[in-house]
Amino acid sequence: MLEIRLTNAAKRFQYDWIFRNLDLHVKPTDKIAITGSNGSGKSTFLKCLAGINPFTEGGILYTLGQQHIADSEVYRYLSISAPYMELPEEFSLLELLRFHFNFKTPYQGMRPEEMIKVMYLEDAVNKQISYFSSGMKQRLKLGLCFFANASLLLLDEPTSNLDRRGSEWYRELVNSYGKDRTIFVASNDPAEYGFCSKNLSIEDYKLKK
Numbered sequence: 492m493l494e495i496r497l498t499n500a501a502k503r504f505q506y507d508w509i510f511r512n513l514d515l516h517v518k519p520t521d522k523i524a525i526t527g528s529n530g531s532g533k534s535t536f537l538k539c540l541a542g543i544n545p546f547t548e549g550g551i552l553y554t555l556g557q558q559h560i561a562d563s564e565v566y567r568y569l570s571i572s573a574p575y576m577e578l579p580e581e582f583s584l585l586e587l588l589r590f591h592f593n594f595k596t597p598y599q600g601m602r603p604e605e606m607i608k609v610m611y612l613e614d615a616v617n618k619q620i621s622y623f624s625s626g627m628k629q630r631l632k633l634g635l636c637f638f639a640n641a642s643l644l645l646l647d648e649p650t651s652n653l654d655r656r657g658s659e660w661y662r663e664l665v666n667s668y669g670k671d672r673t674i675f676v677a678s679n680d681p682a683e684y685g686f687c688s689k690n691l692s693i694e695d696y697k698l699k700k
């Protein structure tokens with residue numbers, strides 16, 4: 492099971508410290524909300540966790556059982572859904588799922604047909620992603636994230652563009668596919684992170700020296 496330890500972690504852009512002196516021990520299957528006002532650094536923190544952005548100071552240690560995971564291998568264990576992530580618009584839904592799961596192992600051996608059903612996208616199997624509505628795209632992003640066999644799920648604003656049914660679907664997704672995984676949710680909407688047992692307010696790490 493995956494454990495994560497952050498020690499004295501900090502991120503700075505130019506002269507602006509986004510967070511500093513952040514220590515955190517994440518146990519397997521922990522559910523952690525990252526909260527804070529707009530521009531406080533929630534997305535930046537998730538990107539640092541994912542290795543998309545480097546920390547400026549301090550470090551992060553991923554371990555699986557007793558084994559340390561090298562930085563270059565961490566991507567194998569995580570899956571991310573975020574507004575800034577692009578979908579390949581020229582693919583149809585089925586093409587995208589087949590392509591994506593050539594590289595990622597599906598969670599519990601799920602097949603594309605089953606994924607499509609869970610995302611309630613049966614009517615869009617052969618539709619090009621570029622013609623998807625914003626809600627359909629968001630369900631697809633969350634599906635790609637949850638249906639990959641990753642121990643760590645990083646969710647940035649998971650219900651953006653989702654209507655009420657979509658938001659309920661998201662909570663069911665977490666219930667059905669999230670129990671045995673570590674989940675971070677960057678959000679300001681309690682409905683998105685209500686299932687989390689820990690809350691890290693990124694602003695608490697803004698001014699500490």
Ligand SMILES: Nc1ncnc2c1ncn2[C@@H]1O[C@H](COP(=O)(O)OP(=O)(O)OP(=O)(O)O)[C@@H](O)[C@H]1O
Pocket residue numbers: 504505509527528529530531532533534535536
């Ligand atoms: N690559 C970058 N270079 C310089 N500054 C950046 C960069 N990425 C983010 N920032 C700055 O870091 C700060 C935190 O941004 P971030 O997107 O992490 O906030 P957020 O809490 O996720 O915001 P929101 O709730 O609006 O999505 C902002 O001031 C932003 O302008």
